Amino acid sequence: xxxxxxxxxxxxxxxxxxxxxxxxxxxxxxxxxxxxxxxxxxxxxxxxxxxxxxxxxxxxxxxxxxxxxxxxxxxxxxxxxxxxxxxxxxxxxxxxxxxxxxxxxxxxxxxxxxxxxxxxxxxxxxxxxxxxxxxxxxxxxxxxxxxxxxxxxxxxxxxxxxxxxxxxxxxxxxxxxxxxxxxxxxxxxxxxxxxxxxxxxxxxxxxxxxxxxxxxxxxxxxxxxxxxxxxxxxxxxxxxxxxxxxxxxxxxxxxxxxxxxxxxxxxxxxxxxxxxxxxxxxxxxxxxxxxxxxxxxxxxxxxxxxxxxxxxxxxxxxxxxxxxxxxxxxxxxxxxxxxxxxxxxxxxxxxxxxxxxxxxxxxxxxxxxxxxxxxxxxxxxxxxxxx
Amino acid sequence: xxxxxxxxxxxxxxxxxxxxxxxxxxxxxxxxxxxxxxxxxxxxxxxxxxxxxxxxxxxxxxxxxxxxxxxxxxxxxxxxxxxxxxxxxxxxxxxxxxxxxxxxxxxxxxxxxxxxxxxxxxxxxxxxxxxxxxxxxxxxxxxxxxxxxxxxxxxxxxxxxxxxxxxxxxxxxxxxxxxxxxxxxxxxxxxxxxxxxxxxxxxxxxxxxxxxxxxxxxxxxxxxxxxxxxxxxxxxxxxxxxxxxxxxxxxxxxxxxxxxxxxxxxxxxxxxxxxxxxxxxxxxxxxxxxxxxxxxxxxxxxxxxxxxxxxxxxxxxxxxxxxxxxxxxxxxxxxxxxxxxxxxxxxxxxxxxxxxxxxxxxxxxxxxxxxxxxxxxxxxxxxxxxxxxxxxxxxxxxxxxxxxxxxxxxxxxxxxxxxxxxxxxxxxxxxxxxxxxxxxxxxxxxxxxxxxxxxxxxxxxxxxxxxxxxxxxxxxxxxxxxxxxxxxxxxxxxxxxxxxxxxxxxxxxxxxxxxxxxxxxxxxxxxxxxxxxxxxxxxxxxxxxxxxxxxxxxxxxxxxxxxxxxxxxxxxxxxxxxxxxxx
Ligand SMILES: [Zn+2]
Numbered sequence: 001x002x003x004x005x006x007x008x009x010x011x012x013x014x015x016x017x018x019x020x021x022x023x024x025x026x027x028x029x030x031x032x033x034x035x036x037x038x039x040x041x042x043x044x045x046x047x048x049x050x051x052x053x054x055x056x057x058x059x060x061x062x063x064x065x066x067x068x069x070x071x072x073x074x075x076x077x078x079x080x081x082x083x084x085x086x087x088x089x090x091x092x093x094x095x096x097x098x099x100x101x102x103x104x105x106x107x108x109x110x111x112x113x114x115x116x117x118x119x120x121x122x123x124x125x126x127x128x129x130x131x132x133x134x135x136x137x138x139x140x141x142x143x144x145x146x147x148x149x150x151x152x153x154x155x156x157x158x159x160x161x162x163x164x165x166x167x168x169x170x171x172x173x174x175x176x177x178x179x180x181x182x183x184x185x186x187x188x189x190x191x192x193x194x195x196x197x198x199x200x201x202x203x204x205x206x207x208x209x210x211x212x213x214x215x216x217x218x219x220x221x222x223x224x225x226x227x228x229x230x231x232x233x234x235x236x237x238x239x240x241x242x243x244x245x246x247x248x249x250x251x252x253x254x255x256x257x258x259x260x261x262x263x264x265x266x267x268x269x270x271x272x273x274x275x276x277x278x279x280x281x282x283x284x285x286x287x288x289x290x291x292x293x294x295x296x297x298x299x300x301x302x303x304x305x306x307x308x309x310x311x312x313x314x315x316x317x318x319x320x321x322x323x324x325x326x327x328x329x330x331x332x333x334x335x336x337x338x339x340x341x342x343x344x345x346x347x348x349x350x351x352x353x354x355x356x357x358x359x360x361x362x363x364x365x366x367x368x369x370x371x372x373x374x375x376x377x378x379x380x381x382x383x384x385x386x387x
Numbered sequence: 388x389x390x391x392x393x394x395x396x397x398x399x400x401x402x403x404x405x406x407x408x409x410x411x412x413x414x415x416x417x418x419x420x421x422x423x424x425x426x427x428x429x430x431x432x433x434x435x436x437x438x439x440x441x442x443x444x445x446x447x448x449x450x451x452x453x454x455x456x457x458x459x460x461x462x463x464x465x466x467x468x469x470x471x472x473x474x475x476x477x478x479x480x481x482x483x484x485x486x487x488x489x490x491x492x493x494x495x496x497x498x499x500x501x502x503x504x505x506x507x508x509x510x511x512x513x514x515x516x517x518x519x520x521x522x523x524x525x526x527x528x529x530x531x532x533x534x535x536x537x538x539x540x541x542x543x544x545x546x547x548x549x550x551x552x553x554x555x556x557x558x559x560x561x562x563x564x565x566x567x568x569x570x571x572x573x574x575x576x577x578x579x580x581x582x583x584x585x586x587x588x589x590x591x592x593x594x595x596x597x598x599x600x601x602x603x604x605x606x607x608x609x610x611x612x613x614x615x616x617x618x619x620x621x622x623x624x625x626x627x628x629x630x631x632x633x634x635x636x637x638x639x640x641x642x643x644x645x646x647x648x649x650x651x652x653x654x655x656x657x658x659x660x661x662x663x664x665x666x667x668x669x670x671x672x673x674x675x676x677x678x679x680x681x682x683x684x685x686x687x688x689x690x691x692x693x694x695x696x697x698x699x700x701x702x703x704x705x706x707x708x709x710x711x712x713x714x715x716x717x718x719x720x721x722x723x724x725x726x727x728x729x730x731x732x733x734x735x736x737x738x739x740x741x742x743x744x745x746x747x748x749x750x751x752x753x754x755x756x757x758x759x760x761x762x763x764x765x766x767x768x769x770x771x772x773x774x775x776x777x778x779x780x781x782x783x784x785x786x787x788x789x790x791x792x793x794x795x796x797x798x799x800x801x802x803x804x805x806x807x808x809x810x811x812x813x814x815x816x817x818x819x820x821x822x823x824x825x826x827x828x829x830x831x832x833x834x835x836x837x838x839x840x841x842x843x844x845x846x847x848x849x850x851x852x853x854x855x856x857x858x859x860x861x862x863x864x865x866x867x868x869x870x871x872x873x874x875x876x877x878x879x880x881x882x883x884x885x886x887x888x889x890x891x892x893x894x895x896x897x898x899x900x901x902x903x904x905x906x907x908x909x910x911x912x913x914x915x916x917x918x919x920x921x922x923x924x925x926x927x928x929x930x931x932x933x934x935x936x937x938x939x940x941x942x943x944x945x946x947x948x949x950x951x952x953x954x955x956x957x958x959x960x961x962x963x964x965x966x967x968x969x970x
Binding site (some may be wrong): 001004027028029030050051052053054091092095109112113114115116129130131132134135138236237238239251255256257258259260261262263264265267268271327328329330331332333334 | 603605606607608609610611612613615616617618619623626627628629630631634652655656657660819821822823824825826827828834835836837838839842845846866867869881882883884886887890943946947
């Protein structure tokens with residue numbers, strides 16, 4: 001437990017979601033352990049004693065998240081005290097983000113009784129896990145992602161309608177100081193042909209790791225696959241793209257084994273793509289600006305407003321990249337129905353409010369270059385739109 | 388009241404009377420429904436023998452059943468287990484729960500014992516007890532065909548009449564209330580069947596809120612590869628787990644002497660799909676439809692059955708597995724216990740059972756013929772009588788399911804602490820140890836597992852009380868179900884408040900078991916798992932469990948659960964949960 005709380009505290013810092021020394025992560029089996037001593041541990045310990053959880057994470061987010069989260073939280077407190085982002089991660093997992101005004105065990109518990117996080121303006125974000133500190137880490141990073149996307153989306157919309165407040169602009173100035181432009185050159189990744197199964201696993205792992213290193217996913221979510229012969233090698237569900245060793249499932253394309261039951265929830269979409277197109281390598285991440293622009297639609301009188309993520313009837317593009325609706329997985333509104341047909345003849349497709357899929361013919365070089373170029377394009381486009 | 392109907396039917400088979408009780412709202416809120424409420428009704432009788440006339444057999448639904456909340460129409464059946472002597476319960480799907488609600492009841496408590504074989508028939512406004520001597524000896528399949536016009540059907544089969552300690556109750560001819568031998572309660576009460584037909588509606592407090600909660604739950608089900616993924620249980624049935632268990636080297640083989648079964652790749656769910664081209668089927672109101680039925684109506688075996696009737700018995704013929712499943716269902720007996728008892732017998736006899744022999748032994752058990760009469764007492768009693776209790780791979784005399792605990796340490800602890808004896812479903816750590824939900828944990832480590840198991844037991848106690856389907860929780864969580872609960876009942880709640888009710892429900896079960904003399908000595912695994920290595924290979928070592936580590940983890944579990952060092956309840960903790968315990 002001690003080792004796990006340390007690991008996820010470090011990962012928050014490495015991911016740029018918290019400053020060094022900020023995260024406090026606690027794990028509880030029969031005894032409570034913390035990653036470090038902190039004056040606030042005694043208050044947080046009270047939270048543990050009131051809830052059936054085994055991990056608790058508290059941290060002040062690093063910039064630019066901190067300013068955005070504080071802004072959204074203060075806006076929420078003048079209404080019903082809840083931040084409501086509309087990206088896929090929030091919709092599926094977090095539902096909404098309750099705001100708690102005081103660093104007080106009772107108030108934090110009241111929020112965590114029903115939701116996975118509590119946002120404390122000026123103090124930080126609290127999340128929990130029921131089986132592992134990893135869950136708390138995932139929820140925390142989802143909060144950062146969701147708030148980034150919401151702040152930037154709202155700003156863009158307000159900018160277009162000329163309603164940007166002075167405070168919003170100040171926050172945006174801070175954000176701008178902390179946004180790094182993406183590199184223009186992709187890394188050199190392993191090249192096809194892959195002569196052994198070991199080489200295939202390495203190639204998939206490497207693609208995942210570099211996607212994280214280049215900042216093209218939020219908090220390690222996404223999925224990666226490579227088809228070799230009659231097998232699709234795909235990252236497992238809830239795996240971290242930077243730690244794919246041992247987390248890649250070989251799925252025979254003839255359906256002769258269910259061993260890939262632990263594969264990514266997007267297995268069907270990946271399989272359909274490799275079977276429909278000439279492409280064999282697929283990368284999927286949640287790069288922020290692609291997600292933000294996918295939700296930027298000016299058709300305010302659309303009959304499907306509010307259901308864009310499943311019913312958008314428009315044929316929308318960012319340059320040559322289609323934007324399609326679709327939810328995670330294989331339900332009636334699943335992206336497995338919308339994404340594969342849209343991918344035919346394209347280098348990438350953005351799923352509304354969710355993320356970006358790109359493809360390559362034989363190895364991950366082309367797919368990675370696509371992911372990087374499209375997110376760069378979205379980043380530049382966004383910055384131009386708000387400048 | 389919304390969600391709950393406020394009426395519990397009591398039937399006394401000794402004098403053929405019935406009455407309706409209207410419990411207070413506070414009782415419902417404290418116990419939720421299903422397993423929780425059933426435990427509340429069992430408690431006053433907990434120390435009676437299972438075959439005493441005063442021992443109740445309890446059928447209990449939850450507040451969500453009969454509404455549009457995803458529940459698969461499940462309900463809990465509870466009494467004292469003839470097999471283990473612990474509390475005995477099963478969550479069962481089909482249509483019984485929904486019909487019961489529509490007939491105006493949250494539950495039925497059956498006590499007493501009829502002079503002659505009888506059936507209970509419930510229709511709106513009427514409860515009839517009918518003479519049923521003519522149905523004696525009939526299989527559950529035929530019973531279902533004969534009775535299905537009367538609505539949902541629960542029956543016991545010939546195995547119950549033969550005194551098999553792992554006899555099931557079978558709902559709608561296909562859904563087994565398995566483990567624990569609850570079918571024997573039917574024969575103790577001389578009850579042959581229960582049918583229910585309803586016509587009413589279940590009132591819902593906030594239909595819009597329920598629609599939203601349902602949408603959130605469906606979204607998570609769709610996002611779960613295990614549920615709706617193309618290799619998941621909607622497509623392949625629960626047998627979808629089969630390949631994975633073998634690949635993870637934790638498929639119980641040859642009575643748990645090995646953990647890999649070489650022929651497994653040709654006996655997996657895909658092989659059944661090719662061979663039988665099954666249709667999807669399932670519980671009423673469920674869209675996952677995890678049951679698979681061949682064109683001729685034969686049920687395709689569930690994962691545990693597939694695994695134990697192949698690997699555990701070293702049987703390489705899938706037709707034998709399917710036939711064994713049909714025989715067990717029709718005779719009304721638990722497939723896990725039946726297969727594991729045969730595996731224990733095979734090991735003791737030093738015999739590899741042929742397919743034919745497996746099927747004929749099952750028949751002998753179900754009808755109480757010859758050696759079948761001894762084997763019908765379960766592997767523990769059989770092996771112990773021959774002086775070799777260690778060959779029975781069981782916990783609290785109940786045979787273990789198809790996850791070798793040497794390959795998942797949380798499962799090792801979960802088997803030991805389960806209040807109904809060797810069972811994977813109380814804590815289902817396979818979810819995170821193997822299936823990576825909600826996130827992966829280290830399956831070869833006991834670290835953190837004490838609290839994880841305790842929390843999961845509480846959580847599943849809530850699921851069994853709502854009553855919902857555990858599979859849905861591969862995707863959704865109590866967070867979404869708390870919303871559904873509030874929308875249905877109008878009672879404000881939170882995830883954590885439900886968890887506290889779950890803790891009360893589980894602690895109540897520990898208390899009932901303690902009243903029957905269960906201690907830490909019973910929260911243990913067979914010696915084999917601490918002494919023998921599994922089938923290591925492929926850079927994966929399946930080491931024997933470290934006994935000291937196991938005991939330390941169990942001690943941690945007792946502390947987290949609020950029990951003393953002997954695993955006994957503590958009066959302060961009981962009082963805190965609104966329960967009673969005097970040592
Ligand atoms: Zn995604």
